[in-house]
Amino acid sequence: MRRTKITDVLKSDAIGSEIVVKGWVRTRRGNKQVNFIALNDGSTIHNLQVVADVEVFGEELLRRVTTGASIAVRGELAPSQGTGQNVELLARTLEVIGDCDVNEYPLQPKKHSLEFLREIAHLRFRTNTFSAIARVRHAMIFAVHSFFSSKGFVNIHTPIITASDAEGAGEMFQVTTLDLENIPRNEEGKIDFKEDFFGKATNLTVSGQLEGELAAMGLADIYTFGPTFRAENSNTSRHLAEFWMIEPEMAFYDLNDNMDLAEEFLKYLIQYALDNCSDDLQFLSSRLEEEEKNKKADERSMELIEKLKFVLNNEFIRLTYSEAIEILKESKPNKKGQFKYQIEGYGADLQSEHERYLVEKHFKKPVILTDYPKEIKAFYMKLNDDNKTVRAMDVLFPQIGEIIGGSQREENYDKLVARMQEMHIPVEEMWWYLDTRKFGAVPHSGFGLGFERLLLFVTGMGNIRDVIPFPRTPKNAEF
RNA sequence: UCCUCAGUAGCUCAGUUGGUUAGAGCGGCGGACUGUUAAUCCGUAGGUCGUAGGUUCAAGUCCUACCUGAGGAGCCA
Incomplete structure (x- = not known):
């Protein structure tokens, strides 16, 4: 059976039909009778709630359904008994495709700082x-x-x-196939780009x-x-x-x-x-x-x-540089000396603070x-x-x-x-x-x-x- | 590249004028709970305090250098 994308499942009104979903586990919670698995496959920001009967699947299998693990679930689409979602998937079969050791997996079911996620950019697609x-x-x-x-x-x-x-x-990045340990030189002692791949110095655009x-x-x-x-x-x-x-x-x-x-x-x-x-x-x-x-x-x-x-x-708003200079010259922060760079008149290069004043304060x-x-x-x-x-x-x-x-x-x-x-x-x-x-x-x-x-x-x-x-x-x- | 701030548990942070054994929340693990929503409750493990020097009887705390990150500036899209 072909997998259905979660975005389509959540839009579906085919209550009672049997479907297969595959994705990555966000969280699992529950008690001795029933487990709830929040499943995401990247097709939408929303998770699908998978309901798994503990007696049917056994604690040993469900223990492997950890945050980050990938699973496949075949089940029946049903109206949700809970309040957070309209539909949920009642699992008939559940397979762990790829285990995920929670002691090593850096993503936890909690808020992470953007700085931290930047350090694990290879995994942040899962957030x-x-x-x-x-x-x-x-x-x-x-x-x-x-x-x-x-x-x-x-x-x-x-x-x-x-x-x-x-x-x-x-500034440009140089592109070369010259041996950096042994750069060819011409008679003047300069780098001989005639020896380089393109026969001249090249850069990235x-x-x-x-x-x-x-x-x-x-x-x-x-x-x-x-x-x-x-x-x-x-x-x-x-x-x-x-x-x-x-x-x-x-x-x-x-x-x-x-x-x-x-x-x-x-x-x-x-x-x-x-x-x-x-x-x-x-x-x-x-x-x-x-x-x-x-x-x-x-x-x-x-x-x-x-x-x-x-x-x-x-x-x-469309205005000329000269008009902008006039506005800035007459502006409060300029008269009060609040700009780091005072606007004297025509010719001044506009600094970030001036552009921000025009956009965020003056014209909005x-x-x-x-x-x-x-x-x-x-x-x-x-x-x-x-x-x-x-x-x-x-x-x-x-x-x-x-x-x-x-x-x-x-x-x-x-x-x-x-x-x-x-x-x-x-x-x-x-x-x-x-x-x-x-x-x-x-x-x-x-x-x-x-x-x-x-x-x-x-x-x-x-x-x-x-x-x-x-x-x-x-x-x-x-x- | 310049200025400012920061770096302490897996993550987010607290840690007093330098002073005994470095704390919390979250996450993990174990347990409890008949449908949860970042579940809740009880218990538990987990640290070379960014790195290298220095000052001191004593440094997470003070000084120096370096590394990394953030915010701002310059350059620009």
């Missing part, structure tokens, strides 16, 4: 919190493709190994954008969704060395079109989560409330589902900041007519900060080359990128969404290491 996050993560992956596909965007796999380090998006732009200059609307690597020594709850990024790139889009798409995209994803992950979101919401119950009322975050709906139902909703000074942004962003600012946009979310960074791209060949020279980008190496500005150049725009940052927001989790199964951070590549 409510991480199975819920994994299911939401899957739903969001699916929704990303669904959104773009429905709009006629073409998904492009950009290379993971690249030879260009001109992106300037951060920090962004698929440049290749994405090439694809957009023929397919018009494309998106990438792939792993991204940054070798920055960042130790924060918002950074990973290996993360997943979504980068759409659209021909004939200006910055306003770009902002419209970004806002529509984020709202689509949030709506998809609400529509398809309600059980898991409900669980994550309660978990968050439990975690924050000792905090003062004004330090607690908004209830998770309420927060998601709030973002859906409100327009994102997502904010899209545009038109930053060119000095603090990347070379490829389109220069405004003022010659001072570029058509950049950062989408700022409460708690997370920058969730999206994007821009309209500079499509004018001469202006782009001038910017590259100013910023010491090797122009010759980038001939292929510049070619798109020589042959039928069009205005175009795009952005990058940090997938794990999106998940932080949707799940309400506080640490990015908890929304990816196996986080890669400085000094940590376990599992």
Whole structure:
């Protein structure tokens, strides 16, 4: 008999029918007559209550039904006599598939700290919190493709190994097959990358954008969704060395079109989560409330589902960098000297505290900041007519900060080359990128969404290491 | 990388101005209980106090270095 998934069992009204379920034991309790086994198979946050008659199965077998053990149960679906669930499974046969020694098994039927679970990331899929996050993560992956596909965007796999380090998006991981114990040198005594696998120095990608732009200059609307690597020594709850990024790139889009798409995209994803992950979101919401119950009322975050709906139902605030500077300059914390970095006027780089003030205190909703000074942004962003600012946009979310960074791209060949020279980008190496500005150049725009940052927001989790199964951070590549 | 805080039982923590034999809750194990819901009740085992030095008659407690983790900053998505 084929196993039925617990999510289907719990939705089933086939009372009296015989089914087989398989899964992992969460807890077992009971007395001399009857045992109750909470069984979970990962298909839902909810457990199935299996009722086992002690006389039928014997204490010896039931003793092996420990927390963490895997079992198969054939039985009859019945209305529950208890109050915690509608249906339960009256066991006819029970088989222990894999025993689990409770003295060694680290997961106990109790609350564990997220820090502890991170140390046993290979087992944390078996917890409510991480199975819920994994299911939401899957739903969001699916929704990303669904959104773009429905709009006629073409998904492009950009290379993971690249030879260009001109992106300037951060420190890169080197990729090499050279013998590190015996590195070949050229006449000048420098490392001879001609001997390396690709015949030149290569790295893991920090962004698929440049290749994405090439694809957009023929397919018009494309998106990438792939792993991204940054070798920055960042130790924060918002950074990973290996993360997943979504980068759409659209021909004939200006910055306003770009902002419209970004806002529509984020709202689509949030709506998809609400529509398809309600059980898991409900669980994550309660978990968050439990975690924050000792905090003062004004330090607690908004209830998770309420927060998601709030973002859906409100327009994102759009304002320019210069407007933001004016607001910040006149703000109370700035006048009272409460900012660590005082805002004097145009030119200042916005610190986290300033972004947080705008999003969390002043507007109390997502904010899209545009038109930053060119000095603090990347070379490829389109220069405004003022010659001072570029058509950049950062989408700022409460708690997370920058969730999206994007821009309209500079499509004018001469202006782009001038910017590259100013910023010491090797122009010759980038001939292929510049070619798109020589042959039928069009205005175009795009952005990058940090997938794990999106998940932080949707799940309400506080640490990015908890929304990816196996986080890669400085000094940590376990599992 | 910088700043701050933390590391004591399987887990979460308490441990006073340095002073005898380091405690609790949960979890485990044994027992009780005719349907439980993180069951409940009774009993029980379990510790090189992160590591290495140092100060002292005496260090879980004070000092130094290192390791690990968390929060914040920078970098960014």
